[in-house]
Amino acid sequence: MLAAVIITGICLVSVFISYLAFSKGFTKNADDYFTAGSSLGYFILIFSLLASFLSAFSMFGMAGFGYRLGFGSLYVLTANLVPLGFLWYYMHKKTFLLGRARKWMSMGAPFGERYGTPMKIILVLVVLVSSIPYLVAQIQGIGVMLETMTEGLISYHVGLFFVPLFIALYLMMGGMKGAAWVNAAQGVFFSIMVFVLFFFVMMKNGGFAATMDQVLVKHPNLFQLGWSGGKVWSYPMIFGMASAMCLGCVCFPQPYMHAYASRSVRGLKAMFLSFGGICLVVITLPTIIGIAGTLIVPGLKGVEADKIFGLVASATMPDWLAALAVSGGFTAAMSTVNGLVFGNATNISVDIIKTLRPQTKPMDLIFLARIWVALIMAVCVVIAWDPKTPVAELSVIAFGTVAVTFFALWGAYYWKRATAVGAILSTVVGVSMNIAFFVAGGKNMVLFPQASLFQLNGFLASFILAGLVFFVGSFLTSPGKTEEKSLGFFFHPVLSK
Amino acid sequence: MASNASKRKNAVFLFVFLVLTVLCWSPVGYGSYGEVGLIMSMPSWAFILLLIGAVLFVIEWGFLFFSDLALYDEDLEPIMNELLKTIEQETIKEVN
Numbered sequence: 001m002l003a004a005v006i007i008t009g010i011c012l013v014s015v016f017i018s019y020l021a022f023s024k025g026f027t028k029n030a031d032d033y034f035t036a037g038s039s040l041g042y043f044i045l046i047f048s049l050l051a052s053f054l055s056a057f058s059m060f061g062m063a064g065f066g067y068r069l070g071f072g073s074l075y076v077l078t079a080n081l082v083p084l085g086f087l088w089y090y091m092h093k094k095t096f097l098l099g100r101a102r103k104w105m106s107m108g109a110p111f112g113e114r115y116g117t118p119m120k121i122i123l124v125l126v127v128l129v130s131s132i133p134y135l136v137a138q139i140q141g142i143g144v145m146l147e148t149m150t151e152g153l154i155s156y157h158v159g160l161f162f163v164p165l166f167i168a169l170y171l172m173m174g175g176m177k178g179a180a181w182v183n184a185a186q187g188v189f190f191s192i193m194v195f196v197l198f199f200f201v202m203m204k205n206g207g208f209a210a211t212m213d214q215v216l217v218k219h220p221n222l223f224q225l226g227w228s229g230g231k232v233w234s235y236p237m238i239f240g241m242a243s244a245m246c247l248g249c250v251c252f253p254q255p256y257m258h259a260y261a262s263r264s265v266r267g268l269k270a271m272f273l274s275f276g277g278i279c280l281v282v283i284t285l286p287t288i289i290g291i292a293g294t295l296i297v298p299g300l301k302g303v304e305a306d307k308i309f310g311l312v313a314s315a316t317m318p319d320w321l322a323a324l325a326v327s328g329g330f331t332a333a334m335s336t337v338n339g340l341v342f343g344n345a346t347n348i349s350v351d352i353i354k355t356l357r358p359q360t361k362p363m364d365l366i367f368l369a370r371i372w373v374a375l376i377m378a379v380c381v382v383i384a385w386d387p388k389t390p391v392a393e394l395s396v397i398a399f400g401t402v403a404v405t406f407f408a409l410w411g412a413y414y415w416k417r418a419t420a421v422g423a424i425l426s427t428v429v430g431v432s433m434n435i436a437f438f439v440a441g442g443k444n445m446v447l448f449p450q451a452s453l454f455q456l457n458g459f460l461a462s463f464i465l466a467g468l469v470f471f472v473g474s475f476l477t478s479p480g481k482t483e484e485k486s487l488g489f490f491f492h493p494v495l496s497k
Numbered sequence: 498m499a500s501n502a503s504k505r506k507n508a509v510f511l512f513v514f515l516v517l518t519v520l521c522w523s524p525v526g527y528g529s530y531g532e533v534g535l536i537m538s539m540p541s542w543a544f545i546l547l548l549i550g551a552v553l554f555v556i557e558w559g560f561l562f563f564s565d566l567a568l569y570d571e572d573l574e575p576i577m578n579e580l581l582k583t584i585e586q587e588t589i590k591e592v593n
Contacts, residue, residue, distance in 0.1 A: 082553045086560065087518075097580065216535075223533070226531065227530075239522055265570045273562075280554065
């Protein structure tokens with residue numbers, strides 16, 4: 001009961017913060033609603049971007065991953081994300097500069113201007129399709145944890161509606177500014193709570209060193225690479241997952257939306273740099289909490305392991321503190337749903353509806369974006385109804401799928417010879433390959449190295465093929481009028497620094 | 498001359514980023530299959546991974562905030578002016 005009260009309280013506070021943005025008039029026009037009028041300072045930017053990515057995956061999923069697969073999980077969402085400080089800056093410096101000059105509001109805008117309308121629409125659809133597994137992972141994580149925390153008082157299926165309803169409400173109200181404020185507050189909250197939980201879990205068995213010594217004796221595999229006959233945490237598996245997560249982060253809507261919303265260059269750089277550094281610390285902790293969880297709650301398998309975060313909190317902390325700690329994970333999931341749903345709703349409204357019906361008024365766009373927020377949430381709840389794949393695996397699949405748009409983005413900003421045909425073909429082939437691998441061999445084919453793919457996993461095979469198609473397709477075709485026209489702006493000499 | 502020095506510096510940073518990124522994405526050179534020694538109660542490769550991540554973070558910090566290679570707020574206004582001028586010229590061309 002206490003847990004339910006605390007979570008409801010957090011949801012209500014989130015709605016209130018978003019209401020503040022709404023009541024202060026920060027959603028009066030489309031620019032305000034979609035990009036917060038490019039007014040966000042660096043503290044809000046840092047924690048909003050962090051919270052919009054850190055999710056049920058980084059808290060519940062990584063604890064579950066650590067529990068099942070051990071220290072190798074550190075390659076999935078900690079140090080492997082530090083390169084984003086440079087990668088994001090390199091890839092999205094032009095998103096920030098050109099976006100500000102052109103007043104871009106959605107991630108399809110650079111693609112549309114560089115490659116034309118078909119690429120813009122394909123990109124929006126690809127990002128939407130890729131986002132669904134990740135959103136489902138969040139909603140699934142919320143449902144599982146709500147059931148665990150309330151000891152069945154709120155069932156998994158009721159939990160699927162409970163939090164998403166609040167999220168839809170505050171997203172529809174507060175727009176980008178409201179979302180960023182809520183994200184930032186939630187980001188600070190869950191960063192603090194994960195430290196508190198880590199402390200309690202380690203103290204349960206006499207401190208960090210004593211806990212790890214006991215895990216090593218009971219589960220030596222968790223400390224090894226290449227276990228289970230060389231299958232788990234083999235070099236190809238590590239490289240496939242680490243690169244999928246990092247490259248996927250470049251291609252999801254959140255960095256675009258935050259680049260448009262940034263007030264200053266300093267804020268933009270601070271946001272990009274801080275993300276990897278904070279992940280290095282904040283996500284390492286739930287992973288190790290999961291590993292230590294093998295001593296406290298042994299025997300969980302598959303999807304059940306996603307509950308370990310909540311179970312160790314209940315086993316090591318007073319009830320009220322456990323509820324707060326798990327609520328930290330909750331807020332992480334909420335803010336990710338928040339960021340991703342908002343990004344996709346913006347893409348659909350601005351890149352598809354506005355393109356197909358240019359006469360649509362800005363206020364109608366905002367209304368349609370709100371409708372899309374509700375629709376996307378509803379679809380995710382339906383898919384999450386019968387959970388089969390653990391949160392962590394769902395998330396890696398999503399990141400791997402969206403990562404195939406990396407080449408089209410790079411080509412838009414840094415390769416004059418890139419053509420619309422190359423970009424479209426590479427995106428379509430990459431996504432189709434990912435879907436085909438998933439249909440043919442399930443999640444294992446996408447995530448784990450396959451002998452039939454030269455020891456690559458499905459993601460890496462799709463990614464490499466998408467790259468090849470992009471370069472070959474661009475070389476074999478000539479740039480059209482749109483590509484030629486875009487060069488003066490995208491490759492303006494003033495952008496060379 | 499100055500431009501050449503910048504290019505060299507850029508290349509050095511790029512090379513360092515590339516090497517450290519590969520190390521953050523795979524345990525090449527510091528991790529092996531099977532049992533390994535511990536550092537601070539963690540597998541040695543896990544500790545080294547976190548250390549490499551921390552080193553890369555510091556280098557990125559230097560690149561973004563203390564090198565003359567990155568963009569700064571004082572660059573923003575002239576860049577925006579140039580870009581807006583280009584947009585204006587394009588619009589005029591389209592209208593004509």
